[in-house]
Amino acid sequence: MTTPLVPADYLDLVSPLRAGADLRGRIVEVRMETRDAATLVIKPGRGWRGHRPGQYVRIGVDVDGVRNWRAYSLTCPTAAPDGCITVTVKAIPDGKVSHHLVREVTAGTMIMLDQAAGDFTLPHESPRKVLFFTAGSGITPVIGMLRNALEGMQDVVLHHSAPTAADVIFGAELRALAAQGRIRLIERHTATEGMVTVDDVAALVPDWEQRQTWACGPTGLLDAAEEHWGAKGIADQLHTERFRPTVLATGQGGTVTFARSGVTLESDGATPLLDAGENAGVLMPSGCRMGICFGCVVPLREGAVRDLRNGGITTAAPGDAVPIQTCVSAAAGTCDIDL
């Protein structure tokens, strides 16, 4: 009846959150947590299958009209009475999407969602003694655990780093928990006290080796923690979550992988990927060879390409499939192309 469209294309106009629709969410509230972090309260579509504390959700949000996908930890109770979920976003320097979500986005905005994912979660039966070791926005998956499963944990230490007391996301809530004696909170204000080291934590929490530890923060800190726990032979007691930085090394050329064709090649920064692929025997779709017909478009799974016409950079992070025109794009870093 609705060919070439499907009925969903019309239903989406009136009921975008209905069961069976592509998973979307409507932002119902934006709550500032600190000067550069905000919690988004999202009403997910009927297809939302719930989450476990500590998991993250990928969010597709349009910034300047362009859809961007980012992963954020869920910070809400697993079964909120209003069915809403929350994520807490910290605006990072040069973070286009995080700035948009913290400063620009308003209630009523529709976003795309994926189902919750991630294995940075508590086991079915909560451990008795726990150490949470977090820094900056690394608190977000942990607050999800504290809000949902604190009852089952008898002895909780939270070591959290932030530049100042005012920068501690959920600061008031954490301090209240500490005042009630439900957790032991160690705050480190790095602007005055300097960056934390793993040794500092070991000194402050002498029984750290007997604890199950969940750590989330900058890559350097997590690397150090893994080394430290590994050296003691208790790597299995350490659970980490890495927020992969979206900084890509963009330059002239790079290694290009055509995964499905099983071809890997080195390409310079001036050769169109179409030519590079064809010269290496990859069966590339092609058309006008000058950037107008879009007959050569293929998904870029990961990496960066440069538009040869104006030098514009297009990037893709793992999990993406950014369509690129191979006839006018050259490698601007390592590229993983779905072909």
Add this chain to the structure above:
Amino acid sequence: MTTAVTQTRTTDQRSVPQPPARDGSRLKVTRPAARVPQQKPSGKPDPTAHLGPQQIEQLGKELDAIREEILASRGASDAAYIRKVIKAQRTLEMSSRAVLLFSLFPPAWLLGTTGLTVAKILENMEIGHNVMHGQWDWMRDPKIHSQSWEWDHASPADMWKHSHNELHHTYTNVIGRDNDLGYGIMRVDEDQRWVPAYLGQPLYNFVNACLFEYGIAAYDLEIGKHLKGRKNKETFRRDGKKVLHKIRQQITKDYVVHPLLSGPSFLATLGANATANLVRNLWTHSVIMCGHFPEGVQTFAKSSIEGETRGEWYLRQMLGSANISGSKTMHLMTGNLSHQIEHHLFPDLPSNRYAEISPKVRDLMERYELRYVTGPLHRQVASAWKQVIMLSLPNGTWETAKSDPSGVAKRGAAAAAHYGAKTATRLLRRVAVRTV
């Protein structure tokens, strides 16, 4: 444009012979030392003869700058525009179809048919054509993307994209390369060779206008090429199946399901769908004729595009296209193909931005002493039809007819004798071959 693009191509070409044109980037920047004005069989002057290579390169840079300006400011309001148009189109289509369920009542028929016609025109023109051009791919919304879009049309999206985006837009108005020049059944330029079959082209054009979407499907299927035995049979069969499947779905929707749902209004709804499709065919045919056929639009010889630079490509696009002047509504209903010149220069810029760059393009063309062909719809349609009618006869026939009617009769008789003799010879030869 980077000079480096061409440099990379030279490496491999020593040992392995490469097919011309198809291989490697077309983004060339090689500068010809001097330009040779085009010699056309019709004797029409080359409108670019006054431009030197440096000027053409400069023109290309100015156009690149216009493009960059739009790219830099492309954003949320553009995204909101296309979403708004899509939403309005879908709402209009569904409500018109709902009204048509009661099409037995004349006011409902009239209202529903009008709404459905407008919705169908919007779907093909401002939405389908432009989305499939990749104008909205930058939004990275998989639902509004050239790779996933399918339209309310007899020709399947992927086939149309090949013949339109790849062939027509790359080889615009190059005689022998761009089949849009008369769609392979008509002669729309003096420099296309005349054959007697063109005598019927006013009729073909009218029939094509009425059945335009099927004409396009047949054209995208390259039926002509198939009949001449120049198309791979397997490909033709596979594509043919796709087209038939698409047509079957379209017909089922418009002429079976929707009328059936209307119950007692069956016939009236069927008529409403037929009317909407017919009006859309006539409308789109008229708009598209205005794009390249009116008087003043230039064509190019095959040889002129060898080693074509970016600037020369722009030049060909500008001179090979014609605009339609009019209101905002006119631009919307033509899918902004009323800005055909701007569209051909920048086929992947969002259609809602053509209006703002058109004064710049016009100014640029005037500065370079190039003719910006434009006019109101009725004048451009009339001009295109005049071309179709005049060029159905050999060059010069009309001019001679005015001054020397008896001369025309003589020439006609001579032509008839010439072609008659040719045909007779061919037939005789065939008979001879068979008997031997």
